[in-house]
Every structure is written in C-alpha cells, then in structure tokens.
Amino acid sequence: MEKWICRTCGTHFAPSEKQPEGCPICLDERQYVWYNGQQWTTLAQMREDGFHNEFREHEPHLIGIGTIPTFAIGERALLVQNEQGNILWDCMSLLDDETVAGIERLGALTAIAISHPHYYSTMVEWADRFNVPIYLHEADHQWVMRPSERIRFWSGDSYRLAEGMTLIRLGGHFSGGTVLHWEAGADGKGALLSGDIIQVVSYRRWVSFMYSYPNLIPLPAAEVQRIRDTIEPYQFERLYGAWFERVVMQDAHDVVMRSAERYIRALERVGR
Numbered sequence: 122m123e124k125w126i127c128r129t130c131g132t133h134f135a136p137s138e139k140q141p142e143g144c145p146i147c148l149d150e151r152q153y154v155w156y157n158g159q160q161w162t163t164l165a166q167m168r169e170d171g172f173h174n175e176f177r178e179h180e181p182h183l184i185g186i187g188t189i190p191t192f193a194i195g196e197r198a199l200l201v202q203n204e205q206g207n208i209l210w211d212c213m214s215l216l217d218d219e220t221v222a223g224i225e226r227l228g229a230l231t232a233i234a235i236s237h238p239h240y241y242s243t244m245v246e247w248a249d250r251f252n253v254p255i256y257l258h259e260a261d262h263q264w265v266m267r268p269s270e271r272i273r274f275w276s277g278d279s280y281r282l283a284e285g286m287t288l289i290r291l292g293g294h295f296s297g298g299t300v301l302h303w304e305a306g307a308d309g310k311g312a313l314l315s316g317d318i319i320q321v322v323s324y325r326r327w328v329s330f331m332y333s334y335p336n337l338i339p340l341p342a343a344e345v346q347r348i349r350d351t352i353e354p355y356q357f358e359r360l361y362g363a364w365f366e367r368v369v370m371q372d373a374h375d376v377v378m379r380s381a382e383r384y385i386r387a388l389e390r391v392g393r
C-alpha cells in the first residue's frame with residue numbers, strides 16, 4: 122500500500138494498492154492536469170528528489186515555510202506563534218525530519234487550519250506527526266482525499282480558533298474558502314492570512330478574487346461584494362497571501378476594500 126501525492130496540486134491520497142485513477146482536485150475546473158498527464162509521487166520520492174523546506178520569518182511570531190525547489194502549486198505555510206500554542210496556517214506536501222525539528226524549535230504546535238483544498242496537501246501526515254487537529258470548513262468536505270479523525274469540520278461564518286485568532290469563511294474561490302484573522306499581527310494592528318481566497322497580485326497595493334486562478338475564471342460581482350462586506354468589520358494592517366512574496370505590508374484593509382470595488386466596476390463595464 123502506498124499513499125500517492127498528486128504532483129500538480131500536492132494532495133496526498135488515502136493508502137491504495139495502485140495509483141488513483143485521477144486527482145479530483147486537478148480534474149475540477151479550478152485546477153488543471155498537465156499536458157503530459159497525471160503524475161504521482163510519494164513523500165519518500167520527494168525526499169530522494171532533493172526537495173527541502175525553507176523557513177523565513179515574515180515578522181515577529183510569523184514564520185513562512187516553503188518547499189525548494191517549488192513543488193505543486195508552490196504551497197507556503199505560515200506558522201503563527203501564539204501564547205496558547207502555535208498554529209500552522211495552510212499546509213504543504215513535503216514533511217521531513219528537518220521540518221519537524223524546525224517546527225518543534227518554534228514551540229508546541231496545537232492546531233492546523235487550512236484555507237481551501239489547494240492547501241490540503243499532506244495535512245493528515247502533519248497532524249499525525251504533531252498529534253494535532255486540522256480545522257477545515259465543512260462546505261469543502263468533498264475535497265478531502267485522505268480522511269482522518271484528526272479533521273474537525275467547522276460550520277457557519279466564523280470560528281474562534283484561539284484567543285485573537287479567528288477563522289472567517291469568505292467562500293468565493295471555494296465554497297468553504299477561509300481566511301485567518303490574527304489580531305496581534307503587524308504590531309497589534311492586525312493581520313489577515315488569506316491564502317488565495319484573497320489573492321495578492323504583482324503590484325502589492327492590490328488584491329484580487331477569482332473562481333479559478335490558473336484558468337482565469339472570475340467570480341460574479343455579487344460574490345465579490347459579499348466577500349468585501351464579510352471582511353469589512355475586521356481590522357488588519359497587513360495581508361499575507363499564498364506565497365512568500367505576496368504580502369500587502371500596510372493599509373491592507375483599505376487595499377481589500379478598493380480592490381473589491383475596482384473588480385465590481387470592471388465586471389459592470391462588461392456588456393455595456
């Protein structure tokens with residue numbers, strides 16, 4: 122029995138004798154299958170191929186962890202150091218002894234929370250290794266490819282993960298699309314950890330919102346308006362997107378508000 126990893130999205134599948142028929146996450150219209158067909162690997166193979174993880178401090182108590190060379194979507198996790206225990210936001214495929222030691226050095230991990238299925242990766246492997254629960258929004262339960270008792274599905278629009286740490290369901294890119302509001306972030310001005318539920322674009326004074334990023338499928342104006350209105354009451358100065366360089370360093374709340382308004386205006390021009 123082997124647990125296969127999809128090379129395109131990084132998702133770990135439940136143990137099987139043969140490789141899975143296909144990857145439902147990549148066959149979905151929000152992802153893609155490479156032109157050379159579905160490719161699989163394993164954790165052991167990844168370690169043999171020379172992948173390793175790099176830790177980078179974004180700001181005090183916030184450490185980014187990414188795989189080198191880039192693997193799958195280029196998933197980068199964020200570890201938030203919290204007095205009540207550390208939280209891993211989003212996840213990535215490669216887990217090795219060096220990474221475990223690096224995370225343990227940062228303090229006790231108490232939970233994993235994930236924005237959407239493109240970051241489910243090898244989450245169960247991580248949860249088993251650190252003996253912690255994984256928080257996922259129940260609206261995306263169909264995308265879990267390796268079920269586990271570690272997974273706790275939450276429902277509704279928000280969930281208090283710990284003191285000053287709130288999961289907020291924004292939907293959009295995925296029905297259960299979640300962001301993490303960290304009150305103590307950015308020197309107490311607040312930070313939003315958004316994955317690509319809110320996507321930081323190349324010019325980091327703007328963000329965007331898409332149903333599919335690789336296939337360039339937009340969201341309806343009403344959905345962007347709803348995302349804007351849902352996040353509006355939260356205070357945050359900084360926004361951490363899906364990759365190391367995708368960070369809005371200041372005025373992030375304002376950036377999200379005016380980016381949503383620009384997006385809606387652009388959609389309303391169509392057909393005129």
Ligand SMILES: [Zn+2]
Nearest residue numbers: 127130144147
């Ligand atoms: Zn896949």
Ligand SMILES: [Zn+2]
Nearest residue numbers: 237239294317
């Ligand atoms: Zn995504």
